[in-house]
Amino acid sequence: MNAILHAQQLTKHYPGSIALDHVDFTANAGESIAIIGPSGSGKTTLLHCLAGILRPDAGSITLNTPSAPLRLDTLADAALSRLRREEFGFVFQQGMLLPELTAVENVALALMLNGTDRATSESRAAEWLAALGLAGMEQRRLGELSGGQVQRVAIARAQVTGARVVFADEPTGALDSATSTEVLDVLLHSVAANGRTLLVVTHDPQVAARCQRVVELRDGRIVADSAGGVHVPAAPPAQTAAPIHNAADNAAAGNNFKGAFNV
């Protein structure tokens, strides 16, 4: 497997706590990875460092792009911002969509920010919404959509630009369990169908169970990695939260998504 995102000795301190403690981590292209761990263990901090949102105090982060490897930890703010909108996609629990825009405009905005013209952006956005089960709801404002539908809009927004890595932080945290499952299906299938890499922070064992790989954090260190080969420091023995499906499951389930996306 080829590494797409590679972090070495990542360290991040906050006054009075250490959020990341010399973390080594590699994400391979096309993998879906769940990041689990107790509250305050550094999951969000790790995700934000890998995504170029937070700057680590020490350590390096390398993104392998088709042209040349990029060092995120040394990139200037403006370049990082650009990298985030061009190379990455994000699904947060809430807040990344604008309530005054319609569903289709919210998704199209991601493309427009990258310089795509409005007509093309909106038609591609509409294709994505339709593929994620929101056909006919393009012109609705966020307030007129259910929580699960809003998250589908966010999932469409995260991928419409052709992002190679999708970062999700508790994407189903605000949803009931039935809706969570649906949204999760949509996320996993659409990401897999397009060959993207997914990093999802979650508390939900059900979510972790459906990712190809599970990484567990505790006190700012990786204490378990289902991919194996990870140097677990002197910590309690690694115990993955749940069985890990293999890639074929998700890919098969995601087949119906493939045709729709030609990003």
Next chain:
Amino acid sequence: MSSLTMALRLTPYLARSSGSSLRETGLRDAGLPILAFGTVTALLLTVAGGSQVFWSWTDDIAGTYQALAVVAMVLLIIPLLTLGASAARLAARRRDDRLASLRLLGANSATVVWMTVIESTVLAAVGAVAGAGLYACTAPFLGLIQFRGQSIGSHAWLSVPSIAGCILAVCVLAAASAALGLRKVVVTPLGVRTRQTADGAHWVRGLIAAVVVAIGVVAMGMLSSFGAFIVIIAVMGGCFGLALLALNLMGPWILRLRASSQLKRAKGPEQLLAARTVLESPKESWRQVGGVAMTSFVGVFVGVGMAVADTMGTAGDTEATLLVRDINTGVMITLLGSFLMVACSAGVNQAAAVLDRASTLVALDRVGMPRKLMVAARVKAVMSPLFLVAGISAAAAAVLVLPLTGAVLLTRPVVFLTIGGVFAAGFLLVRLAVAAGTAQIGQVLARPERYASVDS
């Protein structure tokens, strides 16, 4: 315990408990409302001081001057009310992150309202006192302004009780508009953010406005048949009131029409976001820039009208010539004052709006939306309605007076240059204030953890 006593007890407690953050950001956040209230007070005192001399006259023409001074004050008070409401909203937003903990402490909505009203009033008081100081510094220069061919000199100084009265009035207005402006927010604490549908700005407004205008036109047409002078004055006053009413009804609707067409034509993200911001609440947009509509209309109407009067048949009549010149002076001061108020209000409003959606801005920054774009979209969402409103009102006034003034255009270009200059200065002021307000975006993004929503 009544909500008021609860609020009085909690306000200083919160200020203390948030000691460090208050020192870091509180003062900076409070700067804008204080600046705004200071400007307003200085402006009110300046207009009052400048027109004070009118009340010392007892001759025939004094009544005209006094009436004009009252009109100028009224034109300034409306934007002042808007400003009070915006400042209250900002005060509420600054508290937003602590509202939840307040609720947990057992505070009910009334307590929250009281606290915001108290805070907003305190900010207004601080600003008003500073504004009075500013007025004291400018009074000597104010004394140089000429009315009826003489500089006002020491008449520019108001008595201490009048100054105190003005400060008190600003505080009362701030408290009142804070209470009114907040009611909506408190009923549903999340109401502002989770609004389901956009504000209506229905075409019915246009229809009502048209009917109102028609009534006014008919009344004006019948003016001469009314006979008695006092009736004519009353009808004219009524028509002026109707015109303002029509303007207020039509304003949001016109802004919505324009934003819809901008939305359709929008090519880039900036235009899209700006148009959507206006469409989200045309009434809110109108409240921000509406003050300029009235003064632009009056400014052009009176300014051009007076220029005409000046060139026609006033030769030899020095009193009339002076009156014309004085009205021009007054109109320009009022026009600038109104722009100043709109500028303050826009700045404060932007700061409040930024805090309103701080968590969204943080999330958008994280997904890579350029900060420049966030600012640019907000600036456009204010300036575009401002240009439209000022342009329409000025054009409407010009259409009414220009038929009389073809020649004036050639003989008195200075009048037009002055009006144009005042407008340009006004736009610049508003633009600067919006820049000050949107600077809050940088502050929010510099401390994302304070505003980020729970998950991230």
